[in-house]
Amino acid sequence: xxxxxxxxxxxxxxxxxxxxxxxxxxxxxxxxxxxxxxxxxxxxxxxxxxxxxxxxxxxxxxxxxxxxxxxxxxxxxxxxxxxxxxxxxxxxxxxxxxxxxxxxxxxxxxxxxxxxxxxxxxxxxxxxxxxxxxxxxxxxxxxxxxxxxxxxxxxxxxxxxxxxx
Amino acid sequence: xxxxxxxxxxxxxxxxxxxxxxxxxxxxxxxxxxxxxxxxxxxxxxxxxxxxxxxxxxxxxxxxxxxxxxxxxxxxxxxxxxxxxxxxxxxxxxxxxxxxxxxxxxxxxxxxxxxxxxxxxxxxxxxxxxxxxxxxxxxxxxxxxxxxxxxxxxxxxxxxxxxxxxxxxxxxxxxxxxxxxxxxxxxxxxxxxxxxxxxxxxxxxxxxxxxxxxxxxxxxxxxxxxxxxxxxxxxxxxxxxxxxxxxxxxxxxxxxxxxxxxxxxxxxxxxxxxxxxxxxxxxxxxxxxxxxxxxxxxxxxxxxxxxxxxxxxxxxxxxxxxxxxxxxxxxxxxxxxxxxxxxxxxxxxxxxxxxxxxxxxxxxxxxxxxxxxxxxxxxxxxxx
Numbered sequence: 295x296x297x298x299x300x301x302x303x304x305x306x307x308x309x310x311x312x313x314x315x316x317x318x319x320x321x322x323x324x325x326x327x328x329x330x331x332x333x334x335x336x337x338x339x340x341x342x343x344x345x346x347x348x349x350x351x352x353x354x355x356x357x358x359x360x361x362x363x364x365x366x367x368x369x370x371x372x373x374x375x376x377x378x379x380x381x382x383x384x385x386x387x388x389x390x391x392x393x394x395x396x397x398x399x400x401x402x403x404x405x406x407x408x409x410x411x412x413x414x415x416x417x418x419x420x421x422x423x424x425x426x427x428x429x430x431x432x433x434x435x436x437x438x439x440x441x442x443x444x445x446x447x448x449x450x451x452x453x454x455x456x457x458x459x
Numbered sequence: 460x461x462x463x464x465x466x467x468x469x470x471x472x473x474x475x476x477x478x479x480x481x482x483x484x485x486x487x488x489x490x491x492x493x494x495x496x497x498x499x500x501x502x503x504x505x506x507x508x509x510x511x512x513x514x515x516x517x518x519x520x521x522x523x524x525x526x527x528x529x530x531x532x533x534x535x536x537x538x539x540x541x542x543x544x545x546x547x548x549x550x551x552x553x554x555x556x557x558x559x560x561x562x563x564x565x566x567x568x569x570x571x572x573x574x575x576x577x578x579x580x581x582x583x584x585x586x587x588x589x590x591x592x593x594x595x596x597x598x599x600x601x602x603x604x605x606x607x608x609x610x611x612x613x614x615x616x617x618x619x620x621x622x623x624x625x626x627x628x629x630x631x632x633x634x635x636x637x638x639x640x641x642x643x644x645x646x647x648x649x650x651x652x653x654x655x656x657x658x659x660x661x662x663x664x665x666x667x668x669x670x671x672x673x674x675x676x677x678x679x680x681x682x683x684x685x686x687x688x689x690x691x692x693x694x695x696x697x698x699x700x701x702x703x704x705x706x707x708x709x710x711x712x713x714x715x716x717x718x719x720x721x722x723x724x725x726x727x728x729x730x731x732x733x734x735x736x737x738x739x740x741x742x743x744x745x746x747x748x749x750x751x752x753x754x755x756x757x758x759x760x761x762x763x764x765x766x767x768x769x770x771x772x773x774x775x776x777x778x779x780x781x782x783x784x785x786x787x788x789x790x791x792x793x794x795x796x797x798x799x800x801x802x803x804x805x806x807x808x809x810x811x812x813x814x815x816x817x818x819x820x821x822x823x824x825x826x827x828x829x830x831x832x833x834x835x836x837x838x839x840x841x842x843x
Binding site for chain 2: 299303324330349350351352353354355356357358359360361362364367369370371378379380381382383389394405406415417
């Protein structure tokens with residue numbers, strides 16, 4: 295079990311906490327402390343909305359170790375509303391329905407389990423935005439959002455940086 | 460800086476070598492190259508390898524192979540850059556000879572993959588990707604390439620079967636390579652009907668898991684003629700990097716590392732893509748052939764696949780690629796692949812490529828890609 299490894303990225307995996315560059319306002323996910331756009335230091339935590347659209351996708355038939363029992367499953371590159379691409383699984387969707395450009399939103403799901411007695415690893419997946427009303431993506435976006443980062447959320451990325459650095 | 464040449468080459472057949480261990484494979488290729496170069500002593504050895512620890516529980520293979528080959532005492536280290544390890548080993552050997560530190564250097568690529576089952580190998584290969592932000596989410600290495608292929612089809616308007624000629628060409632060339640894993644042709648129909656691995660990538664888009672080792676011996680060009688009639692000059696070698704995770708790239712469909720390393724190599728060699736007579740691309744998947752051709756200046760964005768569709772990649776075509784079968788049909792023992800590419804380009808330039816000989820080949824290039832483009836090694840060789 296790699297408890298510390300999973301623990302130090304809980305802010306990213308549970309609440310999509312990345313960073314915003316104080317110099318050029320570029321939104322960064324995953325956090326990397328140096329802005330890839332302007333190469334200045336960027337350590338200000340920023341919680342992403344979880345809204346985005348499918349940039350590309352693939353259905354995996356031959357899965358890596360630990361994921362065999364989930365196959366086939368669909369993975370995607372998702373373009374987040376705030377800019378960055380993110381790699382994640384799609385969920386609650388029929389693979390036949392997936393299209394490039396499809397609006398999706400973040401949900402929290404089990405990513406994997408380390409055996410019967412092992413740890414459950416939770417993280418983000420993306421599902422199609424549920425059609426509710428005319429302006430569905432925005433209307434559903436707000437209730438589905440994680441609460442604004444409080445103490446616990448901001449504390450995690452800070453710890454992460456200390457460990458990584 | 461000293462001018463550097465290849466004075467000997469060696470390789471094992473690529474395949475499932477149940478009866479041979481990693482150290483034996485490495486030694487056989489080294490022994491063949493040393494005999495080919497007629498040298499009995501070496502100053503140093505750089506061993507390109509990706510997965511010896513993951514798949515054979517053995518690291519420290521520089522010392523291991525040096526000792527096994529009866530060369531105890533020499534400088535010997537492993538070089539790791541995922542699937543780009545072989546090309547990176549050549550680069551380090553080159554710097555040692557060019558810089559005057561060593562005169563006789565072996566650059567080996569070796570990989571032993573078939574001791575493990577599929578899921579373990581798939582996980583091992585995924586270590587070339589971002590562990591926390593790609594592999595943790597269940598992405599296999601194949602699926603990362605599949606994401607690129609799907610997007611390429613979307614942006615440039617191609618269909619899945621448009622990629623077929625990359626695989627068909629590779630298999631056609633492998634028929635005449637005694638070291639190839641799959642020396643057999645495939646049809647367009649077989650390609651269309653192959654079983655999916657990570658949609659849209661199917662079995663015949665993909666290079667096979669394999670064991671194998673290849674080796675070249677480097678020496679200063681000034682003394683190369685004492686050892687071989689056909690020294691092959693290392694005209695340029697360049698490594699460039701990009702983000703490990705595809706989602707961090709400025710444009711996932713542009714191999715920036717490939718473009719930078721190709722430009723550095725062209726500048727070092729004083730040549731351009733039009734001067735290159737053959738190009739060993741890193742066709743781990745058909746999409747990578749297209750992206751590599753584009754990044755290296757052989758085609759515009761979205762045009763790499765056109766070279767395959769228009770029949771320009773065959774032995775007599777405008778830019779012959781995968782002339783001995785490529786990763787697809789020669790086989791892809793990951794850390795060894797870059798060295799197979801170098802050996803095959805050298806075979807072509809020495810006019811030892813048999814039925815696959817590219818006529819009047821003077822300048823050959825190889826591009827070895829680690830991961831989905833995070834490390835790219837471009838090497839240009841020249842017949843002297």
